[in-house]
């Protein structure tokens with residue numbers, strides 16, 4: 001049973017956001033930056049954000065050479081350039097908002113490992129650099145084959161290395177914690193353990209009521225706002241089953257520190273299906289959805305032996321073949337959202353309810369930009 005004070009103070013807002021991942025928090029951040037007096041509530045079902053934003057690999061990237069070539073087979077040149085620009089602008093917005101120190105941003109650069117079958121992609125290197133020259137000062141991609149030896153990769157499997165100096169890495173945990181702090185310091189209320197069950201328009205469609213079950217009393221609590229923004233990414237079909245969203249699990253492992261670790265930077269491998277980076281003296285490695293797409297199209301947040309065994313195999317044979325003993329410190333999984341089109345969905349469901357979801361595998365890059373666009377749309381409407 002709620003008190004008069006609780007009803008008066010905690011239930012009514014200008015804007016409610018569902019989901020405290022990078023998109024939900026960036027939307028709240030953009031809203032409060034534009035309107036300092038706005039009353040904003042973020043409702044999160046988990047103890048922490050519990051989808052992808054606290055689970056990812058922390059690549060501050062915008063696309064590898066082979067990914068861009070593959071996108072060009074399905075999209076126009078302008079669409080591909082727009083996508084790269086959105087990601088790069090999103091990263092700039094994130095860094096400007098929180099500061100490089102707070103997110104531990106390190107611009108070590110990124111590399112793509114090229115195997116025998118991908119060698120023809122190198123013939124397109126200049127074409128892709130030309131395509132991106134209006135967005136970046138200088139060439140984006142260049143060959144750095146000497147690094148294959150320097151990093152200690154298996155030379156039989158890796159035939160070339162494509163370097164991208166614009167790519168960096170962040171500490172995912174620090175980024176999310178500082179984004180949370182950023183909105184809370186500006187007066188945004190974030191409530192955890194609040195799983196939204198449903199919402200409805202009320203008072204002649206001038207308001208939205210959002211329902212959460214109070215876990216202590218079992219009663220449904222209704223929060224009201226003028227506008228609602230749904231930022232639940234891979235978990236959106238609970239509210240909008242018809243949207244084109246397919247959940248895709250990503251599994252990750254991280255090693256114990258390795259004394260003589262030589263590799264430094266972010267690395268893409270096998271058309272982007274695998275990715276690894278250094279985190280200090282550790283190696284973080286993830287991917288492998290292509291080993292079993294059917295099983296990995298799930299929103300269950302757990303790891304499987306099949307993928308973990310293969311990640312360990314790659315670690316020992318290709319990434320650290322000269323390392324005698326590598327201990328895995330931790331393994332985890334997170335859930336992404338994909339669709340037929342490689343683009344976020346930012347659209348009104350009703351004039352008071354906006355959906356901002358489907359970040360694919362690059363929400364760290366694109367999330368701040370999507371939050372800004374969602375906030376702009378909701379403020380203009």
Ligand SMILES: Cc1cc2nc3c(=O)[nH]c(=O)nc-3n(C[C@H](O)[C@H](O)[C@H](O)COP(=O)(O)OP(=O)(O)OC[C@H]3O[C@@H](n4cnc5c(N)ncnc54)[C@H](O)[C@@H]3O)c2cc1C
Pocket residue numbers: 018019020021022023024043044045046048049050051052053054055056057058059060061194195196197231232233234235238249250251252286333334335336337357358359360361362363364365366367
């Ligand atoms: C393993 C892995 C590695 C990745 N690596 C990178 C990378 O290196 N670089 C990069 O750019 N991107 C990466 N990504 C992708 C990136 O993390 C995501 O695109 C991004 O975090 C999506 O953010 P989001 O806010 O849209 O979704 P989420 O972070 O999933 O947030 C959605 C939130 O909604 C909440 N929610 C759901 N339902 C409800 C409900 N009913 N009530 C209340 N709350 C609810 C969830 O708990 C969740 O916290 C990776 C993803 C994974 C899984």
